[in-house]
Amino acid sequence: MPWCGLEFLLVLCGLKFSWSCPRHCICYTAPSTVSCQAHNFLSIPDGIPPNSERIFLQNNKIHRLLRGHFSPNTVTLWIYSNNITYIEPSTFHGFTLLEELDLGDNRHLRSLAEDTFHGLSRLNALHLYRCGLSTLPNNIFKGLRNLQYLHLQDNHLKYLQDDTFMDLHNLSHLFLHGNRLWSLNQNTFRGLRALDRLLLHKNQIEWVDRLAFHDLKRLTTLYLFNNTLVELSGQCLDMLPALEYLRLNDNPWSCDCKALSLWEWLKSFRGSTSSVGCQAPVNMVGKDLKELHKEDLSSCSSTVSESRSQTNNLSGTVNPSMNRGVALGSGDQTHIVDPSRPGPPKNCTKPRNKVSKKKGDNEVHHSKEVISDKEDSSLDFTEGGKLEHTSPDGTVTRRKHKCSTRTTVRPPSGVQQANNKAPSSKSSLHIQTLFVALIVTNIDHILR
Secondary structure, X not given: OXXXXXXXXXXXXXXXXXXXXXXXXXXXXXXXXXXXXXXXXXXXXXXXXXXXXXXXXXXXXXXXXOOOOOOOXXXXXXXXXXXXXXXXXXXXXXXXXXXXXXXXXOOOOOOOOOOOOOOOOOOOEEEXXXXXXXXXXXXXXXXXXXXXXXXXXXXXXXXXXXXXXXXXXXXXXXXXXXXXXXXXXXXXXXXOOXXXXXXXXXXXXXXXXXXXXXXXXXXXXXEOOOOOOXXXXXXXXXXXXXXXXXXXXXXXXXXXXXXXXHHHHHHHOOOEEOOOEEEEOHHHOOOEHHHOXXXXXXXXXXXXXXXXXXXXXXXXXXXXXXXOOEEEEEOOEEEEEOOOOOOOOOOOOOOXXXXXXXXXXXXXXXXXXXXXXOOOOOXXXXXXXXXXXXXXXXXXXXXXXXXXXOOOOOOOOOOOOOOOOOOOHHHHHHHHHHHHHHHHHHHHHHHO
16 A cells, blocks of 8 residues: 555655665656665665666665666766775776766765776766875866766865866866865866856865866866965966855965065955955964955065975965075185176175165065165175174075275285385485585585
8 A cells, every 4th residue: 555655645746656676766757767765775785767768776785786786778877975996997888878976975985996987978077086096097077078067075185187187178167176186287187168157165276287277167166265375376266257256265375576466466356355364474464365455465575485385385486496596706706696687796896776675564574685676686705705603504694784885905914004205215315416416516616
């Protein structure tokens, strides 16, 4: 009697009940469906009709998926929330009708063969969330040109190889949040020209190449909140002409001069953005980058900014020697040339007009002083031509005065300096000669 009631309900819903069905499962036709969810199955149950279009096996304890478990007629297959640890590479080969495959929440799956999904030309949605995946093989998504939804969130992915998504020309939603990604390279998202939403929050992203989003011309939603971003180039976001929603909150943003390009981009953006909370420098903590004025970002330590460019390099490749001066000179004279300022070193002894500059509240103090563009960049030297102090990392501490006082040049010891009062030896000899000549003349005159 209960089965009759169930069949009656299915008929009311427009479904025709099927009596050919695995034990403990419910099957019906139009469309042909097998529902075996939440029965603690340890393996795929026997007796699934070969013409089944929809198969629901979620919330069981299935361990393995092998070739022959399912029919190529399958259109929808849900096997989420099981204990799957292994999928035979050929399990889905020939499933040209499969449109939705949900393998999510199989936390011990951990790895997949490169050709697991090859040939699924009609696949529209692929769910691989919470599967314990730490890597994705090369070409794992090859040929999935109709895929629109890819769920990879809440795995252990640390790195995405270039061109991983190259064939996903119709992908509109990519979910990568809740992983351990730390970098986004230039070709990480190459080929995703139809992508509409990209969710990257709750990762460990600290490095974003300025061309990382160059193919995402139709992206409207980008989530980067809750990562470890210190800075982000505005040029990186310029690659997203269709962007409407952006979330950058909960990152340790440094609101010094390196944040200027992001600040300028945010000022021109017409979409919706979250707050961009500053975590450095100290006087900016708690402020929103969007609310700052340009002059708030104009003064910061060049040394701090350059070293951060090396370690985080959020806007492209930086030469490792950027923050090191190049030593030039001859003999016992040495000049340190700032690589950011081309041209020969300036002569420290030449007179110059200094521009007095008050230290702003947001100035970062460091062993290297901030030098304005109009000031000389030569270093101070002590006696013997040696630098005043060189730290273990090779940086040079500048003295308060950029140039030492020029000392008076004195003659070598043992040489008397000439002056106007002291007659020369030649003058004395000339006088003596005249005196002798005068005496001789007088004697000659007397004798005559």
